[in-house]
Structure formats: structure tokens, C-alpha cells
Amino acid sequence: MLTVSSLTGRDLLRIADLSSAEAEAVLDLAVELREQPKQPLLAGATLGLYFAKHSTRTRVSFSAGMAQLGGAAIALAPEELQLSRGESLPDTARALSGYLDALAVRTHAHAELAAWAEWASIPVINALTAEEHPCQALADALTIRDRLGSLDGVRVAWVGDGTNVLVSLAALGELLGYEVVAACPPGYEAPGVQSVRDPRDVVDGADVVVTDTWISMGDEHERVKRLIDLEPYRVDDALLALASPDAFVMHCLPAHPGEEITADVLYGKRSAIWDEAENRLHVQKALLVLLLRS
Ligand code: CP
Numbered sequence: 001m002l003t004v005s006s007l008t009g010r011d012l013l014r015i016a017d018l019s020s021a022e023a024e025a026v027l028d029l030a031v032e033l034r035e036q037p038k039q040p041l042l043a044g045a046t047l048g049l050y051f052a053k054h055s056t057r058t059r060v061s062f063s064a065g066m067a068q069l070g071g072a073a074i075a076l077a078p079e080e081l082q083l084s085r086g087e088s089l090p091d092t093a094r095a096l097s098g099y100l101d102a103l104a105v106r107t108h109a110h111a112e113l114a115a116w117a118e119w120a121s122i123p124v125i126n127a128l129t130a131e132e133h134p135c136q137a138l139a140d141a142l143t144i145r146d147r148l149g150s151l152d153g154v155r156v157a158w159v160g161d162g163t164n165v166l167v168s169l170a171a172l173g174e175l176l177g178y179e180v181v182a183a184c185p186p187g188y189e190a191p192g193v194q195s196v197r198d199p200r201d202v203v204d205g206a207d208v209v210v211t212d213t214w215i216s217m218g219d220e221h222e223r224v225k226r227l228i229d230l231e232p233y234r235v236d237d238a239l240l241a242l243a244s245p246d247a248f249v250m251h252c253l254p255a256h257p258g259e260e261i262t263a264d265v266l267y268g269k270r271s272a273i274w275d276e277a278e279n280r281l282h283v284q285k286a287l288l289v290l291l292l293r294s
């Protein structure tokens with residue numbers, strides 16, 4: 001068990017906030033906590049969950065994770081806070097810092113997350129913004145390492161929309177030694193991520209194939225256009241046949257069978273998606289321990 005952490009007291013807003021050694025420490029501790037899930041490492045600690053967008057996995061895995069570590073989590077629905085009646089974000093963040101040990105924030109604009117981090121004196125964790133989803137990327141890297149034994153030189157093919165999840169997954173690859181190449185339609189590329197047009201070009205020989213919803217939270221008004229533009233980017237058995245024979249598929253969920261992925265692939269024997277979802281719990285517990293213990 002790691003007792004001295006360079007992450008203590010820090011924020012995790014983007015993958016770039018981590019060093020390679022810190023990212024590896026999160027994965028290593030996640031494996032230890034997966035083996036011994038109920039250890040009172042955060043007894044008495046409280047995590048706030050400020051979620052301005054829907055969530056199933058992130059909210060529940062953070063809540064269950066805190067309970068397993070002997071701490072507690074409090075859901076902070078924006079509409080129930082005085083914030084929604086005009087109290088400022090800085091005043092809310094200052095007051096919450098007096099009660100909580102850490103705050104996980106899911107919101108639209110990354111700048112709003114940065115404001116929470118600026119005004120709160122406790123660690124702030126990005127639980128998803130339109131720009132990044134670092135907790136998801138940590139779970140994804142653990143899932144790949146679990147299956148392949150190492151991340152070094154692993155070829156990850158991303159197919160479809162260049163979402164927040166892709167940005168974090170590719171940034172983490174630069175820290176941990178796997179390579180992400182994306183196939184996205186014009187206009188759907190992710191900033192800073194190498195991309196091509198044809199999904200077959202990235203899946204050919206890939207070790208891992210990853211996709212995400214075609215309609216992320218906040219993109220609902222573009223639904224019709226997105227379904228048309230992304231139609232050639234569905235992950236199906238024919239596309240997967242081009243990948244390495246042992247290749248597996250990941251998806252952060254929620255999935256939309258028949259849109260970005262077929263039901264056969266989602267529920268098939270090459271799907272690592274359900275292990276990936278569980279790994280959210282283990283990496284976030286590790287992250288909380290490293291951020292909160294001195
Ligand atoms: N993958 C993910 O973040 O799921 P939720 O939106 O359900 O939290």
C-alpha cells in the first residue's frame with residue numbers, strides 16, 4: 001500500500017494533471033483495492049458529488065467507493081443548492097470546503113470545473129466535462145492492462161465521435177505508453193488526437209477497439225445530423241474482424257445498441273465493457289485514497 005502520495009491535496013481536472021508515475025500509482029492501488037475492497041482508509045472523510053448532468057456509473061461508483069473506504073458521499077443536486085437561486089459559485093465552493101474533504105464535479109463547461117477548483121480549498125475531481133473524462137480513461141487503461149498484461153506499445157483504435165472520453169484516453173496513453181489513433185468523420189475529430197477518416201484503417205491490427213455514444217450530453221440538439229454523419233462508424237462484427245485476433249472492445253457506457261455499437265458486439269465475447277464499468281469503482285477509490293491521504 002502506497003502511503004506517501006505526490007497527489008495528496010491536488011485537483012484532477014485533466015489527465016495532464018498527472019505524471020506517468022502518478023497514473024501508474026492509481027492503477028496499481030486500484031488493483032490492490034480490487035483484491036481487498038473494504039479497508040477503512042478514508043474513515044470519516046466526505047466526498048461531495050456536484051452533478052449538473054446525468055450519471056449512473058460515476059455517481060454510484062464514487063458513492064459506493066467512499067462507503068467501502070469507511071467514508072461518506074453526499075449528492076449535491078444543483079437545483080437544490082442556493083447556487084440555483086443566485087448564490088455565487090465562489091461562495092458555494094468556500095462554504096462546501098468547510099464540510100467536505102473532496103468534491104467531484106460533473107458539468108458542461110470545463111471552465112466551470114476550473115472555477116470550482118479555483119475557489120474550493122479541497123481537491124476537486126473532474127467527474128466529466130464536455131472536454132475531458134479522466135476517471136473514465138483511468139478505468140479504461142486498467143482494463144487494457146488487466147487483459148494484455150502491459151500497456152507498452154498497445155494499439156488502441158477509437159471509432160466514431162471524438163468525445164471527451166477520447167481526449168482523456170489519448171492523453172493517458174502518452175503517459176502510459178499505449179497509442180490511440182481515431183477514425184472520425186470530418187468535424188468530429190478530437191483536439192490533439194491523431195485521426196483518420198476510414199475506421200478500417202485504425203481497426204486493422206488493433207489490440208483494442210473503443211467507441212462512445214454519437215450523442216454526448218449537450219449534443220442532443222444535433223441528433224439527426226449526428227446519426228447521419230456517424231452512420232459509417234458503427235462498431236460491428238465485420239469491422240472487428242480486421243482487428244488483432246485477440247482484440248477486445250471497450251465503451252464507457254451508456255451504449256446505444258444499433259447506433260455506435262451493435263448488440264452482438266456489446267454483449268459478445270470480445271466485449272470488455274462490463275469489466276471496464278466495474279473498474280471505474282476501483283480506480284476512483286485509488287484516486288480518492290491518493291488525493292486525500294497524507
Ligand atoms: N461512463 C460514465 O461516466 O457513465 P455515467 O454517465 O453513467 O456516469
Ligand code: NVA
Pocket residue numbers: 128129130163164165212213215216217252253254
Ligand atoms: N461522451 C459522453 C460520455 C458519457 C459518459 C458524454 O459526454 O455524454
